[in-house]
Amino acid sequence: MPKLHQIIERHWQQPNPVLSVLLWPFSRLFQTASAIRRRLYSAGRLKSEKLPVPVAVVGNIHAGGAGKTPVVSALVKGLQARGIKAGIISRGYGRAGSGVYVLQPGSTAAEAGDEPLLLHRQTGAPVAVGSSRAQAGRALLAAHPDIQLIITDDGLQHYALQRDLEIVVFPAADAGRRSLDLLPNGGLREPLGRLQTADAVVLSGSTGREEAAHLHENIFYSRLQAGKIYRFNRPGEYLDTGRLKHLRVAAVAGIAKPERFFNTLRGLGIALAETRALPDHAALSAADLPQADVVLVTEKDVVKLSDGRWENVWVLPVCAIIEPDLAAFVAGRLKI
Structure with a gap:
């Protein structure tokens, strides 16, 4: 059963008429409080600090x-x-x-x-x-x-x-x-x-x-723009995606929109046997990694892994x- 936050987030993308009626007054309260808070800072009623550099x-x-x-x-x-x-x-x-x-x-x-x-x-x-x-x-x-x-x-x-x-x-x-x-x-x-x-x-x-x-x-x-997929802790060793056809490949992502990561991998021609979406900013440990020959993760997630030999973990770098x-x-x- 979907959790409350999942129902609301789905409503943001595909508005539900009933939820729109129920939530509209709360959004107006939030809007008013947000506007008052910003005006108080602009007027100097709430303290703000300036740093010595831009x-x-x-x-x-x-x-x-x-x-x-x-x-x-x-x-x-x-x-x-x-x-x-x-x-x-x-x-x-x-x-x-x-x-x-x-x-x-x-x-x-x-x-x-x-x-x-x-x-x-x-x-x-x-x-x-x-x-x-x-x-x-x-x-x-x-x-x-x-x-x-x-x-x-x-x-x-x-x-x-x-x-x-x-x-x-x-x-x-x-x-x-x-x-x-x-x-x-x-x-x-x-x-x-x-x-x-x-x-x-x-x-x-x-x-x-x-x-x-x-x-x-x-x-x-x-x-x-996606870069070359590299092995965890070995950024100079790249994955040959052409050899993945007969291997079990999984992907893990603890980011705001994990489907973007999974779809990027699929767009690179990688067939994923399993995907595992974690909450944004969630910790990542061995228990969170699927059993697979190759586990693909984001750069944001790989920084959470402790140093060690994760031979089956590979990282997809992206740059804007x-x-x-x-x-x-x-x-x-x-x-x-």
Whole structure:
């Protein structure tokens, strides 16, 4: 039997008339509370803090699954290519602790959270996590005083930290939907009109053909590009997919929308005997891996596996291709 959150999430994609009537008043309450909170921060009635370097927020108005992390990774790499030293701060969902933590070379997902650890490994950029983004930013600058710019991974609604630039990642599949509602009747944290107050909107999962001019004047298009599948802990050893025909192949994903990962694998011509979807940010252990000759996982999930010889575990890397140049836009707006 589906759980309540699964029923509601299905309603967001395929509205149920009965649920629409029941949930509509709660969405209006949520909308009012959200608007009042934002106005209180704007008016200075609620305290916010400014860091000594520019802060660019990369967030979303959806409740998860907007494709934000690959965009952050691509943006940081683009800034690095321009000679700009960027640091990353994040809430660090799924980690064991709650205090501020600056990532080290041997950091684990339990200490840092899966997405911050993945970003640290992909970009080599300094990363700090904490429930207070301002405290995380101060700790990061104390450890790395040469940082020129801080990128906030998520935190669009974390108004306690002042920002110099806002980038909203918005799923391309929703670009043409004008009837999106706020939680709990819909999957939005803030109304669609919030996009107009940001500096730019990145359409994730885009084909580049979406009608998006109504969303914002500064639109960027992001698509995921799959890399070569490599063996766990051996990034130089690649999987020969042509030899999988007579092997049992399974896939595991603990991400917001695991079907995207499974469909990507199928699109590469890989027949999956079993798929296993875990909750987003869920821990991953040997017990979660199916019995198979080859087990395919995401880069976000593989950072949760402890060091060891997982001979049958292989990783599919993906990167975001963003057009036009988002890093150039950010550097230009912030005059770095």
